[in-house]
Amino acid sequence: MPEKVNIKKIVQATVDKLVTLGFDDHSILAERSNTSQIRFADNQITIVKNWASLELAVFAVKDNKTVVIQLENLSDDIINSSLESLKILANSLPPNQNYLGISDGPFSYPTIDNMFDSEFLDFHDKALDNVQAAINAAEAEGAKRSAGVLLWEAKENKLVSSKGAVASENTSRFEFSIRSFVDAKSSGASVEVGRLSSKVDFERAGMEAGKIAKMSIGGQNGKPGKYNVVLSPKVAADIVAASPGAANPFMVEIGLSWLKDKIGENIAPEFVTVYDDALLPNGLGSRSFDEEGHPTGRNIIVENGILKGFIHNTSTARKAGTTSTGNAGLVMPQNSNIYFEPGEHSFEEILEISKDKPTLYITNNWYTRFTSYADGIFSTIPRDGMFLIENGQISKPVRELRISDNMNTIFKNIKALGKDIKQIKSWEVATPTYIPHVLLEDINISSATS
């Protein structure tokens, strides 16, 4: 076996050095991970990668001055010299009035099922075949070529804090995305993600991508105007889940959230309930402790359409007169998994609900950008199959349209939620999100003028 740096020793040495240097509070997170990735394009493997990584992240406080260090260079002398530099940095800063402490331990932590795949090591030998199975499934549906990525990772971490937190976790993750083409403009995409390989259905993803690609053949440029839009879980995870994702006090304070002063307000229809849920089995954002070592949990963000609260670390919570939700990141509160309570409708019923209005079905999107975060004004571009819905049925493919609207409107105008909830994490969606198909009413669609 190759020699490895001992994580426990590194963490202890870091604690000892921080105490010697006179820091008051600290939280130390060490992570060792082994990540592999297969990328493919034009139905062929383009590269296979592996990253072996050891990282140390330290949040430390001295006289209310807050500093962090991230090390991917873990020789003893670098750790020592970096922590000494951290003391110089802390001494040079004015106090941070926003720092109100880290969470007091010791703690007991929740147990979350399905966080590590016991067959992880066996997956290495199956990876290429799984990719091939997805490509074949797309081809069987009519795709000419597919591109995509499979990533799989095992990680162990250990955290200690000056307030008595001691925690560790072993996790795995699998992320697969595929985009299939019949021609340059006729394409479809799908993702499959989870912490267990058995929960990742490669063939299903290939079939979906291939099927959408084939359905989008011959699409014509769509017309701008007001539409009802049916969003796939992939699109909904980006633009519908953006609102619960904006329930973050740090983002509010820097003008990057449209939810300032809206706690208690009705921001969605009554049937919309959303959690930040760190305890979901198989959830890519699931974790038993946050970066202060505070235990995680299930926190309601939107209940029956009403914005109930924000995610918090200890400092933002104390400032707001509440308690930590267990969402501390190194710098600011971070979502775990965003979870939408499913609705009651099948996909077909959603199309039927919208049969009396001009309706688009959008299967994928990218490039969401804001004119004003504080007001929620944005646009995003559908990519891959997009379809006109007529008489409650998918009638024909359309292209070259853009959603140009407001995040407040998007969330307020949710007309129906599907019952087909799916976990999404993708190139466009950084926060793991559980969300079904979503029907939005009266959304502004624009297009290029020529």
Added chain:
Amino acid sequence: MPTDPYDLVEKAIDEGQKLEADYIEARLVSTNANTSILKNGVPELGGIIRSKGIGIRVLKDGGVGFASFNEMTKDEMNIAVAFATKMAEASGKRREKKILFSEEDIHEAKFQAIGKSGKRPLEVNPEEKINRLMDIDKLLAELKTDAIIPFRFFQMNDQTIEKYILTNEGAKIESEIDLIQLFGIIVAVNPTTGSKEQLMVQKGKAGGFESLDYWNIEDYLVKEATTLGKIVTESKEAPTGTIDYVVGPNVIGIMCHENTGHPSEADRILGREGAQAGESYLNEEMIGEKIGSEHVTIIDDPTLEGSYGYYLYDDEGVKASPRYLHRKGVFDEMLHNRESAAFMGTNSTAAARAIGFNREPIPRMANTYLEPGNFEFDELIEDVKLGVLMHNFTEWNIDDRRYQSKYVGLEAYLIENGEVKHLVRRPVVETTTPKLWGSVDAVAKKDLLEFDAATCGKGDPMQGAPVYHGGSFMRIRNVEVR
């Protein structure tokens, strides 16, 4: 036992040759970075980042494998080389169309772009850095305008990146680059109406803290924040119909980057980024085809001194020079690494960049700009009957074939009968790439050429590359605005 990382790079090449790799490259990257974050005047965080690792890339039997590690032991190196070689073989055997790398001249070279003495990232006291940020924030907080500026966020990053690249072909490239970056969010609010406008600031440059003075950063931010205040209190509705646009360096830059730089990346054209950043409306057969008017020459030049995207040799050891993506409106060159170049039977254009030791080198932009023309600024304005002068932008996006783009103006003025008049709010250009470049009928002189810094996103895992983009001013005729 930890081993000297330079020795590990050399031993990795030997190990790869023992395993009969057709090509092996080992890249040691050491990054020392510092950050300061100020939120509404409060020093939220000081940060230190130290990273050192080695990335190994192998070509064998028509496949490519990559592995990286940051525990500097011989065991880790051996595992990485063995993995990259084995995976290259395994994937190559499955490929019908084998991957090759283009033949290129081999170089041994050193280059650097570092800050002035005493101003390099590690030489400047952290107190000086945070005090400078706090002074900037105070200027904005106390600014006398009709608007208020309640949201102010600044992050100043500096870093020194050292690279040591070896290949089994004999390439040996050493480099040392200092980069400084200032990122900011400023939101102005009309206290009467509640109307808001945001400015995202990104300044970046190769060099040290002398860059802050080069940018006249205090004057720049005060001017921008003052304008932001005027936009929320004074601006009027933007005109619609068929109008002309005169756009400035910031807008030209993003258009060059999005509408031309990205679709000229050869890996996108080959479909290699299909599932992430997308493909391209351009293809190999379109080389020589007219895309824009004769006024449109778009250059990507990594060798611009002091630029945010500066390098002299790329991460495959190929010597860099300016790439003419569009020459007088014609699609002329692509951004190639050695893999894409071999697929198209041509040579690399030295566009291979990897952001970090644990990333693969892929075709990227560096510093992309519209070549200045012969017009004075006043000449661009004087024969516009109805139009908009757009200095900078807020929202933008473009489809993943880089054909249909949207740019929303921030500081923008009405042009009427050849005169620049009042501020207008959020004018929109939503048009296709050929229509955009085909409608350019005049470009201003070189003395108005400016660059902005940006972080370009591409790859999986994401690789955020420092780039410049810019231009002088250009006029776009007959843009239909709904």
